[in-house]
Amino acid sequence: MSQDKSLSRQFNFCxxxxxxxxRVLEQAQRDLLSLPGTGASVLEISHRSPVFKAILHDAETRLRRLMAVPDGYTVLFLQGGSRLQFSMVPMNLLRDQAADAQYVLTGSWGLKACEQARLEGPVQVVWDGAATGYDRLPDDSSWDGSGRIAYRHITSNETIQGVQFRSEPEVKDLVLVCDASSDFLSRPIDVQRYGLIYACAQKNAGPAGVTIVIIRDQLLERSADSLPGYLSYREHAQEGSLYNTPCTFGIYMVGLVAQWLEEEVGGLVEMNRRNQAKASELYDALDSSEGFYQGHAQPDCRSLMNVTFRLPSSELDDLFVERAEAEGLCALRGHRSVGGIRASIYNAVPRAGVTALAEFMREFRDKKA
Amino acid sequence: MSQDKSLSRQFNFCxxxxxxxxRVLEQAQRDLLSLPGTGASVLEISHRSPVFKAILHDAETRLRRLMAVPDGYTVLFLQGGSRLQFSMVPMNLLRDQAADAQYVLTGSWGLKACEQARLEGPVQVVWDGAATGYDRLPDDSSWDGSGRIAYRHITSNETIQGVQFRSEPEVKDLVLVCDASSDFLSRPIDVQRYGLIYACAQKNAGPAGVTIVIIRDQLLERSADSLPGYLSYREHAQEGSLYNTPCTFGIYMVGLVAQWLEEEVGGLVEMNRRNQAKASELYDALDSSEGFYQGHAQPDCRSLMNVTFRLPSSELDDLFVERAEAEGLCALRGHRSVGGIRASIYNAVPRAGVTALAEFMREFRDKKA
Structure with missing residues (x-):
């Protein structure tokens, strides 16, 4: 059942x-000892060399084209993951603003982002899904808040609970900040509706170690001179993501992934269509299991990226993971904080892998139900 | 003159x-599509999987063995480069300590570290080599300072100016903090003499994107609870470098480089011997040029890692770089802030490359002097 026996690669739901x-891995492998025409590996060249600057420019240009990023927005390639963004967002946008930040808590990551913001300034929690185990999303109308608002923060897709906003919530003239880590590049979005979008790369965009920030230029003015250099969006923007040595290999890989999205997939509309089809196949397997598989998210909030569910017992959860692994279906265990099963079906997980998993789910249920 | 025509790899003095x-690049290339026994690339596996935890453990164990890191020190793998350490050091060790930090300014990087510390607390500059263009190092006896001292910061090797401490300066009972970015793993050091050592990987230890911190455990107590999570050494130490998703590929590569140092080179004593021999060959070429090549650093402060010099004119500097490039000797231009020539001869630059450069220097001088 493995994708390519000669490579021993398996279906990976991590x-x-x-x-x-x-295709991206193959290109990176082919050129790892020596980038064509360069005489050195991409790992060995100066971040200020013409060759790397072209790689950086290509990655940014492709992201801008794929996402239709309008003029007036800056794209940054940073380090430190979304966790560092949890702090950089309020350090840059909330500190000394005489305003509150608003946080919408739709799951574990929104909660962690909010905790970090509280260290920097006043925070209003305008919605919190804790009471129902973060299985749903707010209606726009249920949000309120008062006074001057620096920004409103959402998490577009909660990786652990598997709930996802279908589209941008209406925030009127508020600055919308979005942790898009786990659905970035999975579908078209209307960038103009956001003040700032951030995403670690290691879901849909590349390897761990590079974090992408798309910020409305006007917001760069909020970065105080007193901020530590590395933590200032303005510094990074002024230096074109070369304030210091970035994660050069990570940026190179983001460029290759963006090229794959443009040239192989054909863009984010098609990527979204494929992701919807993959998710439908798995949710259908859930819904037709007569309750054997219990989805965590309410149906209208289900994530297209992370399909979360439970079996009738934690022993069956364990057996499911073990048997699936033996069939070449890997990394299906739910997050350690919540247990259960999680199938992450990001862009690079092929339809064939999802079909194989859906079949396995039916067979497993037939034997155990 | 290239190292291996079939790969088009050149001698790289970046x-x-x-x-x-x-050998490290070849192993990474071989396993890039699928780590043996894993069914996935090292780029695609969870940082909390047993496979990655073994990689992390191996990298740390090898670093500890190579450097003889004693008990009572924690090794961390972070992101953000030395620039983020310029801020994390004072955020963790200086903030709220009712004490001053001392900075020894031996070049561009020490100066930048000091600028960031000033944003966090009171700083004493105990020595500044600016007056002579950072071409020398202080005598221990020339340092002073008064009051409570949180730590004293040095830069063991200044990459831009090419000056390097031969050994740890005597600081008595002060906490010594060292930016070892550009000579880390190039020679044995006495870790016990340091409170904290930090180094970005992209000189001797691996690719850009991972930063290594070795910290005396007692100092972890200084990290305040109010620090942003990602910026707290204590948080990272408590989570064993898995506070969040680290730069997994970078850590994997650090492990491979450490394996090369242990198994191919035979340890840091031998590495240092090789580095001394390489540096001698280049400095001999300088010193025997009858003034055609003018070294920047005073002879007793010369770096074994970055050999910096100038030709009689900037036009000749340019011609030297251009002709060298044509001969497969790459990335010899001095840092944009100081100009001239810089040959970086880190661990992985082979003796053959240095010999080729020394020969080129003699030939170039014979034609132009």
């Missing part, structure tokens, strides 16, 4: 660092 | 990201 397109 | 051992 929540991140996640599967990468085979 | 200051960083710098040359990596060919």
């Amino acid at each position: 929540a991140g660092p996640a599967a990468l397109p085979l | 200051a960083g990201p710098a040359a990596l051992p060919l």
Whole structure:
């Protein structure tokens, strides 16, 4: 059942660092000792060399084209993952603003982002899904808040609970900040509706070690001179992501993934269509299991990226993971904080892998139900 | 003159990201599609999987063995480069300590570290080599300072100016903090003499994107609870470098480089011997040029890692770089802030490359002097 026996590659449902397109890995492998015409590996060249600057420019240009990023937005390639963004966002946008930040808590990551913001300034929690185990999303109308608002923060897809906003919530003239780590590049979004979007790469965009920030230029003015250099969006923007040595290999890989999205997949509309089809196949397997598989998310909030469910007992959860692994279906265990099963079906997970998993789910249920 | 025509690899004198051992690149290339027994690339596996935890453990164990890191020290793998350490050091060790930090300014990087510390607390500059263009190092006896001292910061090797401490300066009972970015793993050091050592990987230890911190455990107590999570050494130590998703590929590569140092080179004593021999060959070429090549550093402060010099004119500097490049001797231009020539001869630059450069220097001078 493995994807390519000669390579011993298996179907990989890891929540991140996640599967990468085979074609991207093959190109990186081919050129790892020496980038064509360069005489050195991409790992060995100066971040200020013309060769690397072209790689950086290519990665940014492809992201801008794929996402239709309008003028007036800056794209940054940083380090430190979303966790560092949990702090950089309020350090840059909330500190000394005489305003509150608003946080919408739709799952574990929104909660962690909010905790970090509280260290920097006043925070209003405008919605919290804790009471129902973060299985749903708010209606727009249920949000409120008062006074001056620096920004409103959402998590577009909660990787652990498997709930995902279908589209941008209406925030009127508020600055919308979005942790898009786990659905970045999985579908078209309307960038103009956001003040800032951030995403670690290791779900849909590349390997761990590079974090992408897309920020409305006007917001760069909020970065105080007193901020530590590395933590200032303005510094990074002024230096074109070369304030210091970035994760050069990570940026190179993001460029290759973006190239794959443009040239092989054909863009984010098609990518979204494929992701919807993959998710439908798995959710159908859930819904037709007569309750054997219990999905965590409410149906209208289900994530297209992380399909979370439970079996009738934790012993069966364990057996499911073990048997699936033996069939070449890997990394299906739910996050350690919640247990159960999680199938992460990011861009690079092929339809064939999802079909194989859906079949396995039916067979497993037939034997155990 | 290239190292291996079939791969088109050239001799690479880049200051960083710098040359990596060919054997390391070959192993990474071989396993890039699928780590043996894993069914996935090292780029695609969870940082919490047993496979990655073994990689992390191996990298740490090898570093500890190579450097003889004693008990009572924690090794961390972080992101953000030395620039983020310029801020994390004072955030963790200086903030709220009712004490001053002392900085020894031996070049561009020490100066930048000091600028960031000033944003966090009171700083004493105990020595500044600016007056002579950072071409020398202080005598221990020339340092003073008064009051409570949180730590004293040095830069063991200044990459831009090419000056390097031969051994740890005597600091008595002060906490010594060292930016060892550009001579880390190039020679044995006495770790016990340091409170904290930090180094970005992209000189001697691996690719850009991973930063190594070795910290005396007692100092972890200084990290305040109010620090942003990602910026707290204590948080990272408590989570064994898995506070969040680290730069997994970078850590994997650090492990391969450490394996090369242990198994191919035979340890840091031998590495240091090789580095001394390489540096001698280049400095001999300088000293025997009858003034055609003018070294920047005073002879007793010369770096074994970055050999910096000038030709009689900037036009000749340019011609030297251009002709060298044509001969497969790459990335010899001095840092943009100081000009001239810089040959970075880190661990992975082979003796053959240095010999080729020394020969080229003699030939170039014979034609132009």
